[in-house]
Amino acid sequence: MESEGPISLNNKVFDPKMVNHSITFYHYPLSPPSRAALLVVRTLGIKHDLKIVDIFNGEQHSPAYLKINPFHTVPTVDDGGFYLYDSCVIMKYLSKQYAKDDSLFPKEPRKAALVGLRMYFGSNYLFPALRDYFAPVFFENVQPSTEKAKKFEERLQQLNDFLENETWVAGKDLTIADFCIVSIVSTAEAIMFHVNKYPNVSTWYKRAKEAMAPFGYEEIMQDGSDKFGNAFKEKLK
Ligand SMILES: N[C@@H](CCC(=O)N[C@@H](CS)C(=O)NCC(=O)O)C(=O)O
Missing domain, CATH: 3.40.30.10 (Glutaredoxin)
Structure with a gap:
C-alpha cells in the first residue's frame, strides 16, 4: 500500500x-x-x-x-x-x-455515510472508552484500571476489524474520519497502549502519520499526545 x-x-x-x-x-x-x-x-x-x-x-x-x-x-x-x-x-x-474538492469528506451519500459511521465510532465508542480509562487517573487521583484498559482494547480490536483489507478507516481514501481516529490512537499510544499489537491498526497508523506529516502531524498531533502522555505518567505511582 x-x-x-x-x-x-x-x-x-x-x-x-x-x-x-x-x-x-x-x-x-x-x-x-x-x-x-x-x-x-x-x-x-x-x-x-x-x-x-x-x-x-x-x-x-x-x-x-x-x-x-x-x-x-x-x-x-x-x-x-x-x-x-x-x-x-x-x-x-x-x-x-x-475544501477545493470532496476528497476529505465525500459528497457521494454512501461514502459520506461511511465517513460519518467511523467518526461516530471514534467519538461515541473509541474515545469514551479511552476517556473512561484516563479521566479517573487525571481527575480522581486513582491508578489506571486494568478492566477499563481491557474495554478500550476491545475497541482497538474493533478498529482493527474495520481496517481489514482497507487502506483508510472509511475505505480507499484518506478522509476526516482518519483524523478523528488517529488523534485517539496516538493518545492511546502515549499512555502506553500497545497499538502495534493490532496489525491493521499498526499499518494504517504508519500510513496516516506519513500522509498527515506535511500538514503538521508532528507539531499538532505528536506533540499534543506526548504532552498528554507525560502528564498521565506523572500521575502514576
Ligand atoms: N464530542 C466532543 C468532545 C469534546 C471534549 O470532550 N473535549 C474535552 C477535552 S478532550 C473538553 O473540552 N473538556 C472540558 C469540559 O468538558 O469541561 C468533540 O468531539 O469535540
Whole structure:
C-alpha cells in the first residue's frame, strides 16, 4: 500500500475569496478531538487565529466561552460569528465549506455515510472508552484500571476489524474520519497502549502519520499526545 504515491490533499488556499478569510480556532493541545480538527484546518489550508483554552485550569467555564459553547468543550470554531463545537461537526463543516474538492469528506451519500459511521465510532465508542480509562487517573487521583484498559482494547480490536483489507478507516481514501481516529490512537499510544499489537491498526497508523506529516502531524498531533502522555505518567505511582 505504501507504493500508491503521494496523496492529493487540499493544502493550499485554493479560492481567491478565501485569501483574506480567517477563522478563530479555540484549542487545547492535549485534547484529542481538538487536535484532530486543528490538523484538518491545517490540511485544508484555512487561515486561522489560534486561541488556547486551558481546560485543565477551567478556562472553558468563563462566561465568554460558555456563550459561544454551552458544552464548555474544545474545540470550538468561530467562522465570522458562526460558532460551532464538536470536532466531528467542525471537520464536516470546514470540509464542505472550504475544501477545493470532496476528497476529505465525500459528497457521494454512501461514502459520506461511511465517513460519518467511523467518526461516530471514534467519538461515541473509541474515545469514551479511552476517556473512561484516563479521566479517573487525571481527575480522581486513582491508578489506571486494568478492566477499563481491557474495554478500550476491545475497541482497538474493533478498529482493527474495520481496517481489514482497507487502506483508510472509511475505505480507499484518506478522509476526516482518519483524523478523528488517529488523534485517539496516538493518545492511546502515549499512555502506553500497545497499538502495534493490532496489525491493521499498526499499518494504517504508519500510513496516516506519513500522509498527515506535511500538514503538521508532528507539531499538532505528536506533540499534543506526548504532552498528554507525560502528564498521565506523572500521575502514576
Ligand atoms: N464530542 C466532543 C468532545 C469534546 C471534549 O470532550 N473535549 C474535552 C477535552 S478532550 C473538553 O473540552 N473538556 C472540558 C469540559 O468538558 O469541561 C468533540 O468531539 O469535540
